[in-house]
Structure formats: structure tokens, C-alpha cells
Amino acid sequence: MNIPNDPFLGTYYIGKEELKAVKQVIKSKSLFRYHGPQLLYKTNELEERLAKYLGVKYVLACCNGSAALKLACIGCGIGPGDEVLMSPFTFIASASSVLSCGAVPKFVDIDKSMNIDVNKIEENISPSTKAIMAIHMQGQPCNMKEIKRIAKKHSLLVIEDAAQAFGSKFENKFSGTIGDVGAFSLQAGKTITCGEGGFIATNNKKIYMAAKMYHDNGGYRIGDDYPTWENGNTFFGENYKLTELQSAVALEQLKKVDKIINKQEYSYSQIINGLKFNKFNIRTIDENCQSVKTSVCFNFNTKKECTNFINWMKERGVPFNHYCSNLINEFDTFKKKNSWHKSHFPYELSEYTEIDCSISHDIFNKTAWFNLSASLKSKHLKYINVILKEFENE
Ligand SMILES: Cc1ncc(COP(=O)(O)O)c(C=O)c1O
Secondary structure (H helix, E strand, C coil), X not given: CCCCCCCCCHHHHCCHHHHHHHHHHHHHCCCCCCXXXXXXXXXXXXXXXXXXXXXXXXXXXXXXXXXXXXXXXXXXXXXXXXXXXXCCCCCCHHHHHHHCCCCXXXXXXXXXXXXXXXXXXXXXXXXXXXXXXXXXHHHCCCCHHHHHHHHHHCCCEEEEECCCCCCCEECCXXXXXXXXXXXXXXXXXXXXXXXXXXXXXXXXXXXXXXXXXXXXXXXXXXXXXXXXXECCCCCCXXXXXXXXXXXXXXXXXXXXXXXXXXXXXXXXXXXXXXXXXXXXXXXXXXXXXXXXXXXXXXXXXXHHHHHHHHHHHHHCCCCCECCCCXXXXXXXXXXXXXXXXXXXXXXXXXXXXXXXXXXXXXHHHCEEEEECCCXXXXXXXXXXXXXXXXXXXX
């Protein structure tokens, strides 16, 4: 049986609703969010609906999740000399956003939750530490209670990288709304998508305003109509705006979010239904969390056992694998302090400290992942479950 293994979660749900919405924008000839002949204000609407869904005061849409992370850092005033604590198990954008502000990440080991080990945060705080980035990997929230407690004790900001976790909750609050600011992605593989896109969510007006100006070339825009780009404490920024076309798609996707999350939950429960967990453990899900199921993750006692399992499953057509990328602290970006610029920006401004992340390395090598494709059907789920049981009983 050919088991789907694509990571295109929101993409799977693109249908006639998105098509209709895009046509509407094309017909309006108003693709730019701030002005046009018959502007439909899709981006404004998207921001309002996301804010309502998440229960926050401010949402700012932007061109991708990486930009959202940078805007979150900008909003928090992160800059040269600063350090942001984060786990190395993430996509490189979590750290690039920090580097591009002139600051550096400091990598803290993960634990069995596969997110940052909250017990190792405090020992890594230095006078340069400005923020903790809580990265909710593969839809599973970090221990936000503990992260917030530590941040408060040491007067640190909390940035949430919720790129992979839109719709997940910690203690009944949405991931990305618990710290000072959350960054989300609308890229093709995320819970909801418009191909490329992102947004930040915050209750802090200062963070929102700084991010809003930065994402609009540091300008000061009064209202939404043209021409409104005035001088009012302007500073330099970049253009990270989202187009009306993308917003139209994202709005339709947002209407489908519960359906998407429920289907993922169903697939996950069917796959693990009745397993004994006698040969591997399943990634621990904190009882305070409602994760969004984007993958199935099993931890083994040894790397060999993990590799044998992956091969065994593959031989039977079930594509379990090691994680699709390496831990990012092992990238040349940090090991060799590589930069596009001969000054080695930002390493000449901020001191990068290499931390021992051997636990992350160890766990990483002993972990097998299966992408929970949105196109998995009942027959696939049953088959995977049967094969897993066979493995356990072998
Ligand atoms: C954890 C994490 N952070 C940030 C990003 C960046 O999002 P984008 O691809 O929309 O720039 C991603 C994207 O995969 C991600 O997985």
C-alpha cells in the first residue's frame, strides 16, 4: 500500500472557497493591502479574525513566518549584544531572525518532550540574555508555565515560535498568545496556509506598533488609505507586507481550522490505537497541552533500534524517518560563524557561546518520525496501526 507522507497540511484543504476568494481579489484589481481601486481589505479582515480566534488584541500579517519571527524580535527591541535562548531542534529561521537583528541565539538542550528543557534554561542565562524563544515543535507546546516563571524572575521577554503550532493550546490558551509575542507561519505545510505568509500575535501595543512600522519600511501609516505614509517617529525597516491575494486564501483556510485539527487528531489516535509501547515510547505530551498533530514521533533506547525500526517500517511501505533536518546548532552558520558579510555580522557585535547540546543530539538520533499527511484515509490508518502492532509483537 502506498502511504501518503506529504507535509502539506493546510494545502490539502485548498478548494473552491479559496478559488472564489482569489478571483474576487483579482477582479477588484486591488492586490496591495493598503490601497487599490476597489480595495476589499482582506488583510485587515484576516488580522481581525485571527485576533478574535486567538483571543489577542493585536495581529499583524506579514509575508512569511521567518519575517514574523524577525518582527517579533524587533518588537521586543532585540539587537546587537543580545542573546536569545532557544532549543536547537527547530527550523533555521528561529535563529536567523535573531541573527538578522544583530543578536545571537544560545542553544539550550531539549528533553523528552522534544522542546526546550526548562530545567536547563536558568543555568544558561547571562547578562546578555534578553529573551527566551519557546519553539513549539511539530505542533506541541513548550512548558509555557515554567518558561514564563523563569522569564519573570529574570526580567526576560518570551517570544513564541508557533510556526508549526497554530491551533495548539497550553492550559487552554493558544500557543503564540502566552508569551509577550507569538510568531506564526502560513507556509504550505502549516495548519492553515496561503503558500507563503505569516503573522504575529500580541497583547502589547508597543511590540505591535514597532513590528507594524518595521514591516512597512519603518514608515508611519495613518489609517489604511493612500496616501498616508507620513513622518511620525519613522525608523528604518523592511517590506514584509502580505498581499490581498494571500490574505484571501488564508481567510478561507481559517474557516476550516477546526476541521483540519480534528482530522489530524483522528489520524493520530487511529495510528497509535491499542499499541503496547513495549519497544519504543511515544513523544511525551504534557497533560496541560492540546497539541496539533502534525506527525507521529517515537523515541527508542538506541540509535540502532531506531534505524532498524525505520527500515522495518519502510520495507512494509510505511515511511517513518529520522527528522528531515539536522539540529541547527550543528550548522556552519554557528560552528564557523558564517555570514554573507566579511565582517562576520553579527558575530562581531554579539558573542556566540556554544553550549553542550549532547542530550538533543542523543534524543534526535533515537527518534523516528512519520509525517501525518492530511490525505491519510481510513485504510491507510488501519494498515499503519496493524504494521506497528506486528512490529511490537515480533
Ligand atoms: C519552527 C519554524 N519556525 C519558523 C519557520 C519559518 O516559517 P516560514 O517558512 O513561513 O518563513 C518555520 C517554517 O517551516 C518553522 O518550522
